[in-house]
Amino acid sequence: MQYEILEHPGDIKIRIFGKDDKELFANAALGMTSYIYGQKITEDRQGPVFFETAEIRSPDKEALLVDWLSEILYRSETNKRAYTDYEILDIKETDLKAKIGSIEAKAIEDIKAVTYSGLKIEKEKDHWEAEVVFDI
Amino acid sequence: MKILDFIQVNPYLFEIPKSYRSDMRVPARIYIKKEMLEAVLKERAIEQLLNVATLPGVDHFALAMPDIHEGYGFPIGGVAAIRARDGVISPGGVGYDINCGVRLLLSEHGHDELKEKILPLVNQMQRDVPSGVGRGGKVVLKESESDEILNTGAEWALKNGYAFGEDLKNIEENGNFKIADAKFVSDKAKKRGADQLGTIGSGNHFLEIQKVEEIYDRETADRFGMFLNQITVMIHTGSRGLGHQVCTDYVRVMNEVVPKYKIVLPDRELACAPFQSEDGQNYFRAMAAAANFAWVNRQMITHLVRGAWERVLKDGKSLKLLYDVAHNIAKLEKYNGREYIVHRKGATRAFPGQPVIIPGSMGTASYVLAGTETAMRETFGSSCHGAGRAMSRMKAKKTIDYNELKQDLAKKEIIFRVGSAKEMLEEAPQAYKNIDDVVDVVHGAGIAKKVAKLKPLAVIKG
Structure with a gap:
């Protein structure tokens, strides 16, 4: 499983899984995209994919996850595109470099912001897990 | 946390003493009825309120209104007066939808006169006012224009023919938060808001035609220009993507600077900086600019609604603005000679x-109430903001039957123009606290007094 959408009293929470932190960050962005544009778009994307890069620097890993998702949200909303392809080229505690691909799409849900509320990133024995709450 | 942890101050007020948690600087108080408190205890909302009580400079109490529910950082329905001299300002205490708020337009007509016109009016309003996810507005701003809007708020709308002079007198801060400075709003935020002026958005935001169903205080209703069966229009929306980005930007900044100010926080979403610091002042100016954007947004929608009324009834000008209130904002105010x-x-x-x-x-x-002296003494001039969510969106979709909901709403004879079945379920009345209970608490506690009750006739959202 890449991610699951969980109950939250006012907003939405996504639990994310990955075999390493690279996959965790990619799946987090994918989970957010599938919420905004619908699950179908990430499973069966149509139309030409436009690739670009993203570089993020933050004070720590938790902030890196929030800033990374906030950047994707910003690009998605202003470019009116669904970001469906993620390749994390490099990730450290405070830095991330990624190649991201998007297609033209119409949003079906709004996310206002990525929050720190209840934010968790955990390295388990054989995989990574995270939880992020989005303000919707 | 249990109900026994609370001290009941009066039938509408409960307190958690400062001694409950070692990091609390002040007690926490919640305006609520005992029977409503049980449901609130199932969420993290009270824990979030106690976190607010730990903020540097918080004075008297961390306060919560009866529509309290779990948010991020502060609970929704939270009020904190923080000393301007030595306290902090926190973007999490305002929220992502900066100056989300409500305004009410009053018509000169009673329901009897307009009964046959409600349907054409709602159809015209739906055509003219963009709503729903990703729907852009009719005005796309140039950068210079965008800065003027952020710096001068509703003044810009007046100058450009989107407002009457009288409108501005009936908006909090006259729709122009003077401290605002577009310089502190990022290009990203401006870009996110560029095509969103004059749009409702989605979620719980709406445009509604209503009628005055009940008057509780005739004298105040007269002063407000309200009468029984009067047709009104309510607009509920905020600063859209621009405000969301301003908050995102400054939560990021505050998280970086928190260690510099040696502030210890129980939740990162409460990230803050001393109000008097450069970081604090920059956020205050950017937040005020986003608030101005929201006031212009609601003013542009008002302009579009007046246009729709003009087309259908030939009397768009008769829609008077009763008032426009912000319910996500931070303001510099004076109480007992001290600035907060x-x-x-x-x-x-x-x-x-x-x-x-x-x-x-x-x-x-919906309700119109009037503020009171009691609110000035007890709640730093604050009251509740709405029904407040009681059930998650996911639970609403799982447990509410769509056909039953449609039948229930049909019995109420309300015209619905809602984006999707999913949105109907998420926003179903069962998913929210009972608004009558919420308003009864603030009325009973005396922090606002009931003036009139408004019944929805037509709802546009999503």
């Missing part, structure tokens, strides 16, 4: 005599 930065997150300013507009959930009543 009053954070209201899902709470409405309720100064004596001021109209306090409380929107209901979809298909339920």
Whole structure:
């Protein structure tokens, strides 16, 4: 499983899984995209994919996850595109470099912001897990 | 946390003493009825309120209104007055939808006169006012224009023919938060808001035609220009993507600077900086600019609604603005000679005599109240902001039957123009606290007094 959408009293929470932190960050962005544009778009994307890069620097890993998702949200909303392809080229505690691909799409849900509320990133024995709450 | 942990101050007020948690600087107080408190205890909302009580400079109490529910950082329905001299300002105490708020337009007509016109009016309003996810507005801003809007708010709308002079007198801060400075709003935020002026958005935001169903205080209703069966229009929306980005930007900044100020926080979403610091002042100016954007947004929608009325009834000009209140904002206010930065997150300013507009959930009543002296003494001039969510969106979709909901709403004879079945379920009345209970608490506690009840006739959202 890449991610699951969980109950939250006012907003939405996504639990994310990955075999390493690279996959965790990619799946987090994918989970957010599938919420905004619908699950179908990430499973069966149509139309030409436009690739670009993203570089993020933050004070720590938790902030890196929030800033990374906030950047994707910003690009998605202003470019009116669904970001469906993620390749994390490099990730450290405070830095991330990624190649991201998007297609033209119409949003079906709004996310206002990525929050720190209840934010968790955990390295388990054989995989990574995270939880992020989005303000919707 | 249990109900026994609370001290009942009066039938509408409960307190958690400062001694409950070692990091609390002040007690926490919640305006609520005992039977409503049980449900609130199932969430993290009270824990979040106690976190607010730990903020540097917080004075008297961390306060919560009866529509309290779990948010991020502050609970929704939270109020904190923080000393301007030595306290902090926190973007999490305002929220992502900066100056989300409500305004009420009053017509000169009674329901009997307009009965046959409600349908054409709602159809015209739906055509003219963009709503729903990703729907852009009719005005796309150039950068110079965008800065003027952020710096001067509703003044810009007046100058450009989108407002009457009288409108501005009936908006909190006259729709122009003077401290605003576009310089502190990022290009990203400006870009996110560029095509969103004059749009409702989605979620719980709406445009509604209503009628005055009940008057509780005739004298104040007369002063407000309200009468029984009067047709009104309510607008509920905020600063859209621009405000969301301003908050995102400054939560990021504050998280970086928190260690510099040696502030210890129980939740990163409460990230803050001393109000007097450069970081604090920059956020205050950017937040004020986003608030101006929201006032212009609601003014542009007002302009579009007046246009729709003009087309259908030939009397768009007759729609008068009763008042426009912000319910996600931080304001510099003076109490007992001391300056405070009053954070209201899902709470409405309720100064004596001021109209306090409380929107209901979809298909339920809304209320007009009036602020009181009691609010000035007890709640830093604050009251509740709405029904407040009681059930998650996911649970609403799982447990509410769509056909039953449609039948229930049809019995109420309300015209619905809602984006999707999913949105109907998420915003169903069962998913929210009972607005009547929420308003009864603030009325009973005396922090705002009931003036009139509004029944929805037509709802546009999503």
